Amino acid sequence: MKYNIPPGIYFTLLFLFFSCLLSAKGIDPQMDSEIKNRVESLNSSLSVRYNEEVKDKIWSLINSQKRVSEAMIGRSSIYFPLIEGALRERELPEDLKFLAVIESGLNPSALSKAKASGLWQFMKPTAKYIGLKITKAVDERRDPIKSTYAAMDYLKELHTSFGDWTLALAAYNCGPGNVRKAIRKAGGVKDYWVISKYLPSETRNYIPKVIAMHYIMNYYYLHDINPILIDDERKFTASVKVFDKTELKTLAEEYNLDIELIKELNPSFLKNFIPESDGKHYLTLPESYLYDYVNKRNAHAHIYHINILATKVAPKTFAEAKLDIDEIPSQEKRKKVEVEKISKSQARSEKGISVRNPVRVKFVKLKRGQTLLDLANEYEMSLSNLIADNNISKVNPPKQGDMIRITE
Secondary structure: OOOOOOHHHHHHHHHHHHHHHHHHOOOOHHHHHHHHHHHHOOOOOOOOOOOHHHHHHHHHHHOOOHHHHHHHHHHHHHHHHHHHHHHHHOOOOHHHHHHHHHHHOOOOOOEOOOOOEOOOOEOHHHHHHOOOOEOOOEEHHHOHHHHHHHHHHHHHHHHHHHOOHHHHHHHHHHOHHHHHHHHHHOOOOOOHHHHHHHOOHHHHHHHHHHHHHHHHHHHHHHHOOOOOOOOHHHHOEEEEEEOOOEEHHHHHHHHOOOHHHHHHHOOOEOOOEEOOOOOOEEEEEEHHHHHHHHHHHOOOEOEEEEEOOOOOOOOOOOOOOEEOOOOEOOHHHHHHHHHHHHHHHHHHHHOOOOOOOOOOEEEEEOOOOOOHHHHHHHOOOOHHHHHHHOOOEOOEOOOOOOEEEEEO
């Protein structure tokens, strides 16, 4: 028997049917609609869609993997400043940082069943190709700084090959050869969503995972997800070049630090020591301890990376100000610089040039998103002097609205 159902009733029944399906999955239809709108509004370099795969990944992160989400969002306060800085330097899209979350859960010591390692989960052949060194004592895949910059260069190379970030990320997961093969099978179409059926199953899930993580990192606070906060010793760190063989156990005893913390902050060293080198290795310590390390050795320390909060942690993000410090001079060198400044001022006076008091002090308010490095560059100051003049340390970080002393 044939039934003629009016269109209005038909669509109502259809809506109720799919609502029942969503409810069976524990998904509230109204919330699902709101999530869909937010996903489709994400500022992403990828070809974003809200399909069943993306939906499942998001709801999993909200519900069954909620604790995992809370841990990963918490760890982003450690590694996102580094990754965001590298992305800016390479002029790459900021949302590529979510790859590290998908790859390793932001754990630089992560090791997969396939033996991929580090924040970016490089296999040994790929690591060798992009210039990361692996020896019995050192695995640079586990070095957050070196592996991050290598990942940026590799991603840039993949994007140059495919001209599309979604395809570049797919190639990052399964290899460029598999992506080219899928494009050929799809008749030459360079669209991830068209070629995905020809890609390995893991890669078919990869892009939906990245989109889902982008969503969670931006909207976790709407889903009763409470990030697990990271202690200051892990969050506020600095790294310095080392040349001599350095035993991690000796450092732990010298500074009364937990050896496990030092190993955690230096995951690339596999044998509990930093090998002797020409300065290609870095030691990472909690910020204040590193300054003690530098001063005690009276070294001209080449500081590669330091995180100091320049704003309060926002309620919706963990955006932090990253300061790249090229050099923290020793006290002796700082005195030499100050003497040179005075000598130049005296020389100008002797030539009859009107010179004001060579030391002028003023205070400027630290703006949102502004770093101490920005201020140092603007007023042509040494960053180390700026930090010293304002008594800035791990326990006294600057924040938005603070008045910063500027010595001219």
